[in-house]
Structures are given as C-alpha cells and as structure tokens.
Amino acid sequence: MSSFSADTEPDIESALLDLDAVTFTALRELDGEAFRRSAHHVVERTTLVRARYRSDNNTGGGERID
C-alpha cells in the first residue's frame, strides 16, 4: 500500500518544456536558459538510446528500446 497522499502532494515537474502551444515560427526564435536546458536534456537522453534488438529472442515476449 502506498503511504503517499496523492491528492495533497505537489505535481511531478518534468524537465520537458511544454511547447505544445508554441508555433513553429515562435519555436525557431526560442532561446533562453530554460529552453536550452530542456533541449540539452532531451538531446542527451536521445543519444543514450541503444539498439538492443536481438533476433534470437525466441520467447515472443517482445522487444523494447528506450
């Protein structure tokens, strides 16, 4: 049983800047510390993705790459 009280806890704040409402025209001009930090975070995580596909996995349990 979780001992947390979910309705009173502050939200989880991610390192991902919310750009959903930012147009591509505005996106191109974006700069600033928060933007650079978030972009750096995403790019660094992306470069860590590794190919883990193994064709000899015969369980059918699936493959997952993160």
Add this chain to the structure above:
Amino acid sequence: MPPSSGSRPAFHRLSWQDFDALARLDGDEDMARRLRRAERSRRKLLIHALLTEAAKTPDHAGPLPPLDSAWELLARAEARAPRSVNRMLTNPYTGSWAGYTTRLLRNGIDGVGPLWMHLGHAHAIAAAAAIRAELDFETAIPAWHGNAILPSLGMARFPETETFSSIVVRGVDGRYSLSKAGVTVFVPEAPDSDAPGWWGIRRVRSQVGAHRFSLWLDDLDPYRGLYEPIPPERLPGEDLVDWQRLIDEACRLVATHLPGLARIMPVGLASLVPKPQVLFRNPSASTGEAFGSAVVGLPTDGASLAETLIHEFQHIVLGGLLHLVELYEPDPRERIYVAWRDDPRPLSGALQGVYAFFGVTAFWRALARAGTTPRRSGFEFAYWRQQTWHTLQVLRVDSTLTDAGRRFLDDIAERLGPWQSEPVSAEANELATASRLDHLAGWRARHLRPDPSVVAELAAAWLSGRPRPPASLDATSLPPTPVPDGAWSQARTDLIRLTLGGTARSWDGRPPTVPGATAADFAYAAGDHLEAVEGYRQELAADPDRPNSLVGLGLALSARGLHPAARALLRCPELVRAVHRPLRSGARPPTVEEIASWIGQLVPG
C-alpha cells in the same frame, strides 16, 4: 505558456494521482492525451536542435534545399491549418526519425544512407503537413531506392536510377504531385488508397458499441522500425483482410472485457507496423521514441492480438511516463531473470516487462472470469500473474530504483497482489507452475555459471565415492552471464498452449508443427510421463549438455513423484551439468541423472 513571453517557463507536469492511476491500470483518455502532448513537445525540442545544428553546415543539405525552407513550409502549414502540423508531430515515426537523426548528427556519421537523406526527411514532414493544409508549394524530398515517403500519407515509387536521390513535390490548386526525370506521380484524393506509382498508408477501423478504434497499418515509413530505417514491405491484400478481421476480434474482446482500457488505448496506440506471422511466438516490439506505434507480427487469432495490443500499449504508456519522471538510475547490467525473454535483462527492460505483462495478466484474468475460452484464459492468467509477480518482487528491492520507481511498482503490486490468490482450475495451476519451472530451469542451465571451486569439490567427492555430496551447496546467488551455454526451445510450453487452444490449427484441422519439439516433449505434454522420462534419458545419452533434455527429465520425473534428481534438475541444472562434465572422461562415467540424484539429496523438496 510560450517560454519567450518573459514569464516562468512551463514544464510538463504530472500529478501523483495520475501517476498512481496509470501504474494501476486506472488511466483515462485525458492522461494518455497529456502523455501524447508531452511527446509532441519532446519532438519539437529535438527538431529545433536538429535543424539549428544542421544549418551550421550547409553541406548537410546534400542535393535538397536548405533546411530553412522546411522550417518555413511547416510555419506556413501551421498558419493555415494548425492541425496539419500537429498531426505530423503526433505521427510516431516523426519521433523515431528525430531520435535516429539526432544520433547521426551528434556523432557526425552517415547511417543507413547518407546524413543528408535523414536530415532531408524534415522536408518530407513539411511537405506532408503542407498537403494536409492544402497549400500551394514546391520543395524537394529524399528518395531511397526510388521510394519517396510523405509521412502519414503514403509513398511515391519511381524507377530506381540511384540509391539515394531527390524528388520534387508540388502542390497547385489542391493537386499534389511528385516528379523526377520526367516521371510524375499524383497523390490521390484519398491518400490512403493506392494509385499509379503511389502506395497509401492504409487504415483499419473497428467499432464495438460506443468504442471506436482506428489503427494505421504503416508498412512504408522508413522510420517505422525499431532503430534503423528500413525499406517498405508492402502488405499483400489478402493479409490486409486478415488484419482487419483480427483487429475486429481483438477490439471486441478488449471493449467487452476491459472497457476502461478500450477507451484509453486508441489515444496511445494509433499505428501498427505489420510483420509476417511467426507461429507460437506472436512477436511484437516498440520503442520509446515512437510513442503511438508498435511492430506486430500477424497473430493467429483475435485474443492473441488483443494480448499483444495491450502489451505494447503498456510499453507505450510507460515510455511516455519515463520521458517525464525517472523511475531508476541508469544500469545497463543484464542481470535479472524474466519469464518473457530467454536472456537476462537490465532493470529497465525487466520493469518494462512487468508493466506490459501486468496488462496482459489483466486481460486473461478478465477472460477467465467471464468464462471465455476457459482452459486457455485460465492457464494464461495463472501463468502471467505468477511470472509478473515474481519479477515485480525482485525489482521492488532493487537499489537502482528511484522513489518514484518504487512507488510505481508498489502501485502495481497493490493490484497484482490480490490476484495471486484468486481461484483458477487445478489444470491451469498445475500447467502454469510446470511452465514456470521449465523456463526458469532452462534459463539457469544456460545463463548461470557455478563457482569452479564448488564444481571441483563436488566432482572430487563423487570420485571418492561419498554417498552424499558435501553439505555446502549454495547455488542461489550466482550472477548471470548474457552468453547462453546451449540453445533453448519453448516446445513444451508451446505444446501446452496448443492443447489449450492457444494456437489456431490449419485449414485442414491439423496442428501446426511445434519448433524444436521432440518425441519426449510430445509424451510429456500428453501426460505420458514414463515415456517422457525414457525419451529424455535417450536424449541425454546422446547429448548430456542439452538444456531442454535436462529440464525435461526433471519435469517428467517430478510429475511421477518426489525424486532427488528432479529437484536438482529443476532447481540447479547448471550445477548438475557442470559437475557431470569433468566426470564424463573417466573409466566408468556416471549418467547425468545419477549426478542429479546425488546432488538432489541436498536440494530441499
């Protein structure tokens, strides 16, 4: 809130309530939409970084226009029809393209094809958005073996004159065409249909009551694979009919038995990459970069597809969560036993599996409770609840988990725990337990290496004629190695599933061939354990190293009653085999069963 407005930048947030709900399979459509929205932000950040970085080196454009023009076309499309660009950002393969190309650019290397082709895919995304926005425009996009993809729409096919080339795309008064060297292909008014020189990306729709499902079957997008770009693999028309039928069946099962999941699933799983059928395996795969997509082999029936869709949907949700919150510290060590793979997994993979098979367990539980295909659903429920629970318990005490990761697993346990004691039939329970022992023992035989000093001590004790081995046996904490010692076949569990109706028979009613099944496996699955014992003894006389025969003998002996050899072969087959190996060269070599019986005296029953 735009970050340039001067106010505090807004980051994607997630309430703990939503976090807990998603972990417990209680998520709703809004939660899935928020995950999808975060993915769009992530893709925007990657595209911004890609285009900004690439623009510093004009050579990166190759024969295509400068990347600035892709920015401009996307901005025009967005100004005219914001949903057109949103659709492109939601397309799963925009994510996998952005990830793959980011890695190429970061490392300054070509991938499958030159870097300009992958960077130039931004023009293809912009052109597809422009077509959706009904703009007049002209640009150029890359082609691979003469195939030019307009993501989310389809592929124009030109005679291949060179491996990598460029194609001009035009939009004039609502007519869209692609041209190269005097050959022009027109995009049909319904782009998902085929036309001369054009393959559309096809969509399958299904409706069950109020539940509407819509799945793209994308066999064209070069970035639809798991890691590297792949060429198109056009699905034959007859296979499309099979997919439609199976998707209808799968959606009916999910909507009937797990209606909550039926509501949220279409938000998180929008596109399938169809692959050929592999009997008994039902292969599937996905990547965190392609939120919304899964690679799926053609299953044999609707229940298998429903199980796979739920499995991959769970992976997709967890992939989205992991982009917002860290659940574990990075740890690539392949060290954890899981039932759904033959090799040891890192914690990240094991956790993904627990969440995916938690969903699978929920599916079979719902079917079992409803009495739908009761023998099959009872077995699958009994099997997956045990296996998922076992791995969950291992992960919950792992030191690399973050607080959020521990909470996530606690949430799953809160739901999965009580399912462990729910009643199932004696047959389901017995077969599930035997299958669990089978896979675990096979894994131990192949991935655990006993301490050489223990092996030497036991071999010496045997040679000295001691009736019992030294009482210092401890085979519980061996670190696994990813390199397997011997091959493995799932034949016995496949045969069980075949018996329970889990694999469709061919049109003439004959069962399909079970890969790797021996006469002893057939006897075991048929319940003829005496014949199975004899069969496995013969197999081991020919090859005493074969993991399937070692474990098979253990299972067959165990089914006939308490037997020390069975205990050793099922609990520590790696030790039995390792001790037997040096003794084979003696004047009167023992059988592997004799060694198992001797060691088995120390293995608790």
